[in-house]
Amino acid sequence: MPLKILVTSKRVEDPEALILVKADGSGIETQGLSYRINPFDEIAVEEALRLKEEHGGEVVVASIGAADCVSEIRVALAMGADRGIRVDHEGPLDPGMVAAILQKLVEGEQPDLVILGKQSVDDDQNQVGQILAQRMGWARATFASKEESLESTAEKTRQCGLRLAADGTSIRVVREVDGGLETLELSLPAVITTDLRLNIPRITSVPGIMKARKKPVREIQVEELGIELQPAVIVRKLHSPSKRGGGLRVKTVQELWDKVHGEAGVL
Amino acid sequence: MDFTLSDEQKMLVNAVRQFIKEELKPLEDEVESTGLLAPEKARAIFEHSRELGLYAMNMPEEYGGAGLSAIDTMLVEEQFGHTSDILIRRAFGNIYEALLVCEGAQKERWLLPTVRGDRTCSIAITEPGAGSDAMGITTRAVKDGDGWLLTGNKHFISDGEYSDFFLVTAVTDPESTPKAISLFLVDKDSPGFTLGRNQVMMGLTGTSCNELFFKNIRLTRENLLGEEGRGMRICLQTLGRVRLAQVGARAVGKATHVLDLMVEYVKERKQFGKPIGDFQLIQQMIADSVIEVNAARLLLHRAAWEIDQGRDARDWISMVKVHAAETLGRVTDRAVQVFGGMGYCKELPIERYYRDSRIYRIFDGSSEIHRTLVARGATKFGAALYDVRA
Numbered sequence: 305m306p307l308k309i310l311v312t313s314k315r316v317e318d319p320e321a322l323i324l325v326k327a328d329g330s331g332i333e334t335q336g337l338s339y340r341i342n343p344f345d346e347i348a349v350e351e352a353l354r355l356k357e358e359h360g361g362e363v364v365v366a367s368i369g370a371a372d373c374v375s376e377i378r379v380a381l382a383m384g385a386d387r388g389i390r391v392d393h394e395g396p397l398d399p400g401m402v403a404a405i406l407q408k409l410v411e412g413e414q415p416d417l418v419i420l421g422k423q424s425v426d427d428d429q430n431q432v433g434q435i436l437a438q439r440m441g442w443a444r445a446t447f448a449s450k451e452e453s454l455e456s457t458a459e460k461t462r463q464c465g466l467r468l469a470a471d472g473t474s475i476r477v478v479r480e481v482d483g484g485l486e487t488l489e490l491s492l493p494a495v496i497t498t499d500l501r502l503n504i505p506r507i508t509s510v511p512g513i514m515k516a517r518k519k520p521v522r523e524i525q526v527e528e529l530g531i532e533l534q535p536a537v538i539v540r541k542l543h544s545p546s547k548r549g550g551g552l553r554v555k556t557v558q559e560l561w562d563k564v565h566g567e568a569g570v571l
Numbered sequence: 572m573d574f575t576l577s578d579e580q581k582m583l584v585n586a587v588r589q590f591i592k593e594e595l596k597p598l599e600d601e602v603e604s605t606g607l608l609a610p611e612k613a614r615a616i617f618e619h620s621r622e623l624g625l626y627a628m629n630m631p632e633e634y635g636g637a638g639l640s641a642i643d644t645m646l647v648e649e650q651f652g653h654t655s656d657i658l659i660r661r662a663f664g665n666i667y668e669a670l671l672v673c674e675g676a677q678k679e680r681w682l683l684p685t686v687r688g689d690r691t692c693s694i695a696i697t698e699p700g701a702g703s704d705a706m707g708i709t710t711r712a713v714k715d716g717d718g719w720l721l722t723g724n725k726h727f728i729s730d731g732e733y734s735d736f737f738l739v740t741a742v743t744d745p746e747s748t749p750k751a752i753s754l755f756l757v758d759k760d761s762p763g764f765t766l767g768r769n770q771v772m773m774g775l776t777g778t779s780c781n782e783l784f785f786k787n788i789r790l791t792r793e794n795l796l797g798e799e800g801r802g803m804r805i806c807l808q809t810l811g812r813v814r815l816a817q818v819g820a821r822a823v824g825k826a827t828h829v830l831d832l833m834v835e836y837v838k839e840r841k842q843f844g845k846p847i848g849d850f851q852l853i854q855q856m857i858a859d860s861v862i863e864v865n866a867a868r869l870l871l872h873r874a875a876w877e878i879d880q881g882r883d884a885r886d887w888i889s890m891v892k893v894h895a896a897e898t899l900g901r902v903t904d905r906a907v908q909v910f911g912g913m914g915y916c917k918e919l920p921i922e923r924y925y926r927d928s929r930i931y932r933i934f935d936g937s938s939e940i941h942r943t944l945v946a947r948g949a950t951k952f953g954a955a956l957y958d959v960r961a
Binding site: 375378379382508509510513514516517 | 585
């Protein structure tokens with residue numbers, strides 16, 4: 305049964321770049337920063353493409369942001385997604401607002417499945433998937449992973465970690481939980497968020513890159529969605545983590561106790 | 572002036588970077604220690620690369636390549652510079668644009684299978700008595716009926732052991748001035764062909780460099796590439812872009828790779844209680860390397876831009892050939908110095924990069940030859956070659 309899948313492709317600061325907080329704490333220094341697709345979203349795109357390759361269907365990729373975030377939509381299109389949607393928006397969004405926007409896209413597109421990264425590596429909130437599923441009243445599974453390792457034959461032959469039932473009405477998700485793996489059977493439509501060990505995203509092919517240019521990306525203004533965006537969370541100030549002090553070596557247990565209990569005041 | 576890469580260029584660079592990191596880097600040490608790339612591993616990287624469209628990217632789309640512009644080719648080739656010669660050859664191919672001169676049946680026999688990766692070609696110009704002086708060759712193609720008989724020998728032919736045909740320069744008319752040289756497509760299984768010994772080099776481990784011997788090899792019209800007597804012209808017209816890519820861009824990539832390792836090392840390595848990067852003499856080596864690498868890259872992009880404008884970029888290519896190769900030499904030399912004993916020791920790849928870099932000032936026209944060409948260009952074109960045209 306062909307599947308229609310909506311995936312997200314958020315533009316994030318390159319996690320390998322040096323991130324500096326602005327002197328006034330109002331944000332981060334963006335000059336000279338490089339950006340990439342959120343690595344968890346990249347895994348979501350990969351899984352959606354594998355499902356499409358196995359079952360047929362369509363992969364629609366969505367992002368919210370200013371014009372420059374089309375670059376990351378194009379990455380997903382180059383990987384093989386069919387078309388893109390960019391919701392034009394400048395300025396901060398909290399997870400509730402993102403979920404509200406995505407809800408409108410989901411209502412419009414009516415996909416069988418929404419696959420998102422479990423979090424984005426900029427703010428590490430880990431909430432959008434959950435809130436979206438709640439708002440839609442859909443089944444959800446977070447932290448999708450798989451039993452086989454990333455070095456397994458299953459991964460090398462690019463098998464899906466998410467398994468669609470034969471009758472196409474449900475999907476099996478192996479998810480990472482504390483102390484092991486949990487397997488859920490979700491009835492469709494459903495929302496799934498991806499963890500790191502679900503798959504290794506493909507390298508984009510040269511023909512894929514060339515084709516991406518011609519694939520459509522629809523632009524939508526937030527106003528067109530007919531929703532009132534009210535932040536529930538406002539970021540007042542950012543600051544860098546305080547520098548770690550140096551460690552020290554103690555000779556006796558008594559000295560350790562004195563340091564930990566006496567000086568540091570813990571235990 | 573906009574130096575921002577387009578989305579396509581970024582994706583292209585990232586795809587090549589990821590492929591090198593995941594597929595090629597893990598093979599480098601093994602190639603260095605065993606002296607060769609195991610055939611089954613060569614096959615595996617080739618197949619994966621071809622599947623991704625990363626093979627023969629310099630060739631036009633109509634023949635199965637990616638049809639990249641000169642600028643895009645340089646961006647990609649710079650990334651190639653981050654890995655070793657033999658891995659570049661097997662993963663991405665080494666397809667000479669001179670093959671585009673192929674016509675009619677030649678296309679099916681030599682061009683198309685080479686772009687597909689079913690055949691491999693080496694270029695055979697250099698002879699023991701003719702290095703920089705490519706006109707000084709003595710290999711002869713003597714007219715015989717409708718064809719020729721090829722006799723002579725070549726040496727230092729990269730991939731000679733692996734390739735199954737060669738682009739060979741041979742004198743077809745020694746009497747004319749200048750003497751007429753033609754280009755021939757010579758199959759390795761031709762009667763009269765002998766593969767000589769592998770001439771072991773200081774670096775570029777894994778890439779064979781062979782002598783080739785031709786004794787009365789019968790060649791037909793189909794073996795002639797382009798017109799008779801126009802061999803050197805075809806070389807001049809098609810080898811410039813290859814030189815810019817394989818020497819210029821790769822030297823910039825290699826220097827960048829080494830510089831990356833240097834910068835990381837000076838932050839980590841502590842002497843006298845602080846990172847060695849705090850010492851000004853070390854800082855000078857880092858600063859000079861950063862400046863020179865950036866200058867070389869800018870010059871590289873300028874030369875590629877000239878090609879994309881359809882202009883004769885030979886003088887620009889010569890400038891890059893000299894500057895990028897010599898930058899690479901200086902950067903790797905500094906890297907050995909910064910890494911100290913570990914830079915000289917085979918436990919780290921620094922000494923390998925040092926050895927590998929030395930050839931850049933020699934092959935594909937020595938620094939001296941290209942300096943001569945730049946000087947000649949300057950006297951011929953004057954300020955047009957080095958001043959702002961406003």
